[in-house]
Amino acid sequence: xxxxxxxxxxxxxxxxxxxxxxxxxxxxxxxxxxxxxxxxxxxxxxxxxxxxxxxxxxxxxxxxxxxxxxxxxxxxxxxxxxxxxxxxxxxxxxxxxxxxxxxxxxxxxxxxxxxxxxxxxxxxxxxxx
Amino acid sequence: xxxxxxxxxxxxxxxxxxxxxxxxxxxxxxxxxxxxxxxxxxxxxxxxxxxxxxxxxxxxxxxxxxxxxxxxxxxxxxxxxxxxxxxxxxxxxxxxxxxxxxxxxxxxxxxxxxxxxxxxxxxxxxxxxxxxxxxxxxxxxxxxxxxxxxxxxxxxxxxxxxxxxxxxxxxxxxxxxxxxxxxxxxxxxxxxxxxxxxxxxxxxxxxxxxxxxxxxxxxxxxxxxxxxxxxxxxxxxxxxxxxxxxxxxxxxxxxxxxxxxxxxxxxxxxxxxxxxxxxxxxxxxxxxxxxxxxxxxxxxxxxxxxxxxxxxxxxxxxxxxxxxxxxxxxxxxxxxxxxxxxxxxxxxxxxxxxxxxxxxxxxxxxxxxxxxxxxxxxxxxxxx
Numbered sequence: 001x002x003x004x005x006x007x008x009x010x011x012x013x014x015x016x017x018x019x020x021x022x023x024x025x026x027x028x029x030x031x032x033x034x035x036x037x038x039x040x041x042x043x044x045x046x047x048x049x050x051x052x053x054x055x056x057x058x059x060x061x062x063x064x065x066x067x068x069x070x071x072x073x074x075x076x077x078x079x080x081x082x083x084x085x086x087x088x089x090x091x092x093x094x095x096x097x098x099x100x101x102x103x104x105x106x107x108x109x110x111x112x113x114x115x116x117x118x119x120x121x122x123x124x125x126x127x128x129x
Numbered sequence: 130x131x132x133x134x135x136x137x138x139x140x141x142x143x144x145x146x147x148x149x150x151x152x153x154x155x156x157x158x159x160x161x162x163x164x165x166x167x168x169x170x171x172x173x174x175x176x177x178x179x180x181x182x183x184x185x186x187x188x189x190x191x192x193x194x195x196x197x198x199x200x201x202x203x204x205x206x207x208x209x210x211x212x213x214x215x216x217x218x219x220x221x222x223x224x225x226x227x228x229x230x231x232x233x234x235x236x237x238x239x240x241x242x243x244x245x246x247x248x249x250x251x252x253x254x255x256x257x258x259x260x261x262x263x264x265x266x267x268x269x270x271x272x273x274x275x276x277x278x279x280x281x282x283x284x285x286x287x288x289x290x291x292x293x294x295x296x297x298x299x300x301x302x303x304x305x306x307x308x309x310x311x312x313x314x315x316x317x318x319x320x321x322x323x324x325x326x327x328x329x330x331x332x333x334x335x336x337x338x339x340x341x342x343x344x345x346x347x348x349x350x351x352x353x354x355x356x357x358x359x360x361x362x363x364x365x366x367x368x369x370x371x372x373x374x375x376x377x378x379x380x381x382x383x384x385x386x387x388x389x390x391x392x393x394x395x396x397x398x399x400x401x402x403x404x405x406x407x408x409x410x411x412x413x414x415x416x417x418x419x420x421x422x423x424x425x426x427x428x429x430x431x432x433x434x435x436x437x438x439x440x441x442x443x444x445x446x447x448x449x450x451x452x453x454x455x456x457x458x459x460x461x462x463x464x465x466x467x468x469x470x471x472x473x474x475x476x477x478x479x480x481x482x483x484x485x486x487x488x489x490x491x492x493x494x495x496x497x498x499x500x501x502x503x504x505x506x507x508x509x510x511x512x513x
Contacts, residue, residue, distance in 0.1 A: 009259060009263075012260075030259065030260060055278065055379065056274040056275070056277045056278040056281070056379055057274060057277065058269075058270045058273035058274050058277065058325045058326050058327075058328075059323070059325065059326040060265060060266070060267055060269075060270050060325050061322075061323050061324055061325060061326075062249060062267065062269065062324050062325070063249065063265060063267065064247065064249045064250040064253060064262070064265070064267065065247050065249075065250060066265075067265040070265070073265060075264065075265060075266050075270050075274070076274075077274060077373065077374045077379065085374040085375070086260070086374055087260060087261050087264055087266060087372065087373070087374045088264055089264055089265060100277065100278075100281050111263065111264065111265075112263075112265070121263075123263065123264070125264075
């Protein structure tokens, strides 16, 4: 992932910045320029809560090249306390023992590296709460 | 809008086709389709390919294929909508003739997946790069999360998932163009190596090379050439969010539902009028969800519907008589066109051992990504 692109995503990856529609209150992560519910283009910045529940998950056993060293690893869709859903790895656990409904919280972690010698890319992962 | 007919089709064998290049695969399918239709020229062509740039480093595909098919300087357009690029190419060809712009159009698709590219990465570009793939999600992973949610919510079982693969491999065992024309058992599917829990490698469509093309024509051309009158009575496309986590219901494929409802409305038909269907079984769970969205099975009952045998060759609605993506193979850009090839051959009585008797109306449903785009075509044989 080229560096300009990575830098652009930092507010979401580092600080969980989301956009709340001023028209209908729907929260978007990542932020959008237009609300797909009410059509408003007015948003205010909000920070996502760090706690949520697993609504579905899998264990990746065949990974793209940059994640090959990490298999098997768990990926989940987590519904945060304000209803926003995000896709994230679930770490520091036995993936075989995860269940739908598990409470998790988001933490700041290394995600991957840019190419073989590139910069380290960070972001959020989930751990059991 | 003018009526549009299919007057010929052709496809390559699907599989690891080491001796044929990306362009060879498309041209082979195209030449077969042109010969089958008996046309001496084309007015335009549409080429579906998902990500030839990543698979073989080749873009600018419309012109390349027009040239190698011996058809330059006709207009040639490359069409992309991930794994439903082929179906969308058919849709674009349909619109070209329906609008009155062209009378004879070649529409098809091609993919060369076995030339050494990182296939897992290339396919993952159909998902949300910034918010799904960044975290290490794969396509099997996305469908695995749909499967687990469906099992949790509706009680769909591991055996029901496996039954989709068993049924499609049985059908594919009678298809000479299939990549894996052999039967598998429930135990083999369930006990195969896991790719993304709960899906095994035998819940998954394979990595394939292949091409498929059809020739579309106006009514006047179809009659002049004295072809079987196979009319496209429904053609629709719909979209949804690329990222699975942005959807209100993880187990629903709204683009499939909308594209099907609109195609049924256009055709003046309902699900019970359909004699057979080719659907996008990239993973076993996908076929189960699609059965529900197309209206063949009740919501949440797609697995049970399959287990009860309703989707078998002898069932009330045979699904994936070709073997589907699962057994026939899934060269992503070609798949949607190949589905239409199967329906055309079934409606014209050319399907050999797997022929459905008296098939008059067939449906093809082709899907992109984890369901962010879906194309539905309904074909009807007007001769009988």
